[in-house]
Amino acid sequence: MIHHVQLACPPGSEAALRAFYHGVLALDEIPKPAALAARGGQADLVLPETAGRLHPLLARWDPALLPALREALAREAPMHELAEELDATRIGEAELRRFGDPARLLFNVNDPGDLERAGELLHAG
Numbered sequence: 001m002i003h004h005v006q007l008a009c010p011p012g013s014e015a016a017l018r019a020f021y022h023g024v025l026a027l028d029e030i031p032k033p034a035a036l037a038a039r040g041g042q043a044d045l046v047l048p049e050t051a052g053r054l055h056p057l058l059a060r061w062d063p064a065l066l067p068a069l070r071e072a073l074a075r076e077a078p079m080h081e082l083a084e085e086l087d088a089t090r091i092g093e094a095e096l097r098r099f100g101d102p103a104r105l106l107f108n109v110n111d112p113g114d115l116e117r118a119g120e121l122l123h124a125g
Helices: 014-024 063-074 079-085 093-099 112-124
Strands: 045-050 089-091
Touching: 045 093, 063 079
Parallel strands: 045 089
Antiparallel strands: none
């Protein structure tokens, strides 16, 4: 079962996409997160954030940011610093909760303890 689909679209194409997905396919539209809507629905970088941690692997990156990202990686810039430099839109836990438990949605495995916790989450349903 697919819970939701998030689309990134070029500026000015939202009405056509809405007509197709809502009008033709009869899919419900979930309103944009408030942080993104405040920017007119457009942002070069949209980063999920939970418990003060940014989740860059699950972010929406505009391809035009690649040179800035490469430069930041070369100087080993912290993600929080890069997010500030690129004026990232952050999507917090309250907005993420619409799709499920943010801790579960953004869970990742970095060590054996995380792997054990992943197994527990999987078996808990």
